[in-house]
Amino acid sequence: MVEALLEKPSSQRYHEGIFSALKEQDSQVYELITKEYERLQNSLQLIAAANQCSRAVLAALGSVVQNKTAEGFPGARHHGGCEVVDDVEKLALDRAKDAFGAKYANVQPHSGSQANQIVLAVLLERGDKVLSLGVEQGGHPSHGGPGSLAGKFFKIENYHVDKTSFLLDYDAIREQAVKVKPKLIMCGASAYARKIDFKRFREIADSVGAYLLADISHIAGLIMAGAHPSPIDYAHFTTTSTYKSGGPRGGLILMGKDYDLQTKVSGRDMPLWKCIQDATFPGVQGTPYFNHIAAKAVFFEETLSDEYKARQFKIIENAKRLASDLLDLRYDVLTGGTDNHMILINMENSREALTGATAQKCLEDCGIIVDMMKLPYDGKQASITSGIRLGTPIVTRNGMGTNEMDSISVLIDTVLRAVEIISDRQYKISESVKNETRDKAKELCSKFPMR
Numbered sequence: 476m477v478e479a480l481l482e483k484p485s486s487q488r489y490h491e492g493i494f495s496a497l498k499e500q501d502s503q504v505y506e507l508i509t510k511e512y513e514r515l516q517n518s519l520q521l522i523a524a525a526n527q528c529s530r531a532v533l534a535a536l537g538s539v540v541q542n543k544t545a546e547g548f549p550g551a552r553h554h555g556g557c558e559v560v561d562d563v564e565k566l567a568l569d570r571a572k573d574a575f576g577a578k579y580a581n582v583q584p585h586s587g588s589q590a591n592q593i594v595l596a597v598l599l600e601r602g603d604k605v606l607s608l609g610v611e612q613g614g615h616p617s618h619g620g621p622g623s624l625a626g627k628f629f630k631i632e633n634y635h636v637d638k639t640s641f642l643l644d645y646d647a648i649r650e651q652a653v654k655v656k657p658k659l660i661m662c663g664a665s666a667y668a669r670k671i672d673f674k675r676f677r678e679i680a681d682s683v684g685a686y687l688l689a690d691i692s693h694i695a696g697l698i699m700a701g702a703h704p705s706p707i708d709y710a711h712f713t714t715t716s717t718y719k720s721g722g723p724r725g726g727l728i729l730m731g732k733d734y735d736l737q738t739k740v741s742g743r744d745m746p747l748w749k750c751i752q753d754a755t756f757p758g759v760q761g762t763p764y765f766n767h768i769a770a771k772a773v774f775f776e777e778t779l780s781d782e783y784k785a786r787q788f789k790i791i792e793n794a795k796r797l798a799s800d801l802l803d804l805r806y807d808v809l810t811g812g813t814d815n816h817m818i819l820i821n822m823e824n825s826r827e828a829l830t831g832a833t834a835q836k837c838l839e840d841c842g843i844i845v846d847m848m849k850l851p852y853d854g855k856q857a858s859i860t861s862g863i864r865l866g867t868p869i870v871t872r873n874g875m876g877t878n879e880m881d882s883i884s885v886l887i888d889t890v891l892r893a894v895e896i897i898s899d900r901q902y903k904i905s906e907s908v909k910n911e912t913r914d915k916a917k918e919l920c921s922k923f924p925m926r
């Protein structure tokens with residue numbers, strides 16, 4: 476197999492035909508990738524935390540810049556031969572700033588979680604206080620959840636959503652901030668279907684002298700398109716993962732009007748943005764991934780297009796339609812609907828004894844892919860949960876509209892009504908429902924091929 480590679484005609488450039496090179500060299504991995512492609516194409520992808528990048532982004536991810544080692548930042552690298560990757564990174568930075576209307580960008584974070592770690596590393600000393608939304612209330616583990624690095628080194632206090640409305644209660648958050656006096660307030664969520672008032676959060680942060688970090692991982696695409704208010708000039712720091720909005724896997728740190736605020740760090744006066752650079756490298760990471768940075772550049776350019784912007788509004792339109800369909804079918808949709816791409820449903824209140832785990836599993840058997848989700852004030856353990864979370868980014872990307880949302884809601888209801896519940900995790904579903912629904916899901920997906 477290795478010989479086959481070595482015998483490549485010398486006229487063939489190294490980076491051409493890379494997918495057939497994989498097929499020739501490693502059929503096992505090639506077949507698994509092909510299987511995953513077929514799984515994605517043939518089942519309904521309703522994961523709110525997932526998206527599908529363009530073929531151009533995919534190509535940049537599999538390109539030769541991945542081979543370049545270059546510690547540091549453009550114009551200030553440790554290694555030789557960086558003139559091309561410097562241009563790649565500068566292009567990604569310019570486009571990121573354009574896409575978000577930001578004054579500073581950092582495209583090096585390997586993930587959204589690491590972007591958060593970098594900001595925490597900049598601002599906090601061991602034992603400093605952070606106020607963030609609890610993981611079991613819709614927050615993200617990297618906001619100081621138990622078991623996360625932040626949870627280990629900093630004092631984390633959590634704010635909550637209201638017990639009956641499941642909405643953020645800004646007055647209560649303000650009161651808590653006054654009591655806690657945190658050095659940093661984190662906002663942004665992984666499971667919250669309504670708008671987030673970043674201006675309000677900044678007022679709260681200012682009233683207690685705290686920094687504000689807005690983590691927009693789930694809604695970055697909506698924000699770039701103007702379909703959700705932007706935190707860029709309200710928060711001191713905005714972080715995001717780049718894949719949930721349709722780009723490559725990776726993270727991003729942005730800053731708005733406070734980017735050059737002078738700050739004292741270990742006795743030295745520095746602008747905030749410079750602190751972020753130093754905390755990225757050598758603080759938290761080593762060498763950047765230039766294939767991901769090139770792919771981010773391709774993606775940020777895509778987000779400026781009319782097609783991308785219009786799609787973000789369609790994602791919301793589809794989510795609203797799916798939510799209202801499911802409400803009509805008597806599902807307990809949290810907050811009665813959605814303002815973004817996601818829908819949270821309490822399964823236990825929708826059908827007696829139905830758990831999130833059972834719903835996820837039986838829907839998966841039938842070609843419908845969703846996440847179980849621990850909802851605010853959910854009495855069930857994390858591996859069972861009372862809820863599920865649905866999202867419309869992928870189905871919308873592939874061209875589905877409100878008619879298809881109607882069909883999807885019927886498929887979901889057919890499965891959840893047919894399932895025979897045995898325990899929190901055990902169930903039975905008839906072969907005929909399974910096969911029929913799977914075929915219908917597959918047929919629907921075949922009309923909207925991945926693109």
Ligand SMILES: *Cc1c(COP(=O)(O)O)cnc(C)c1O
Binds near residue numbers: 585614691
């Ligand atoms: C998904 C998510 C992250 C993590 O991003 P990764 O790139 O997967 O590490 C961080 N914050 C929030 C709010 C998220 O939803």
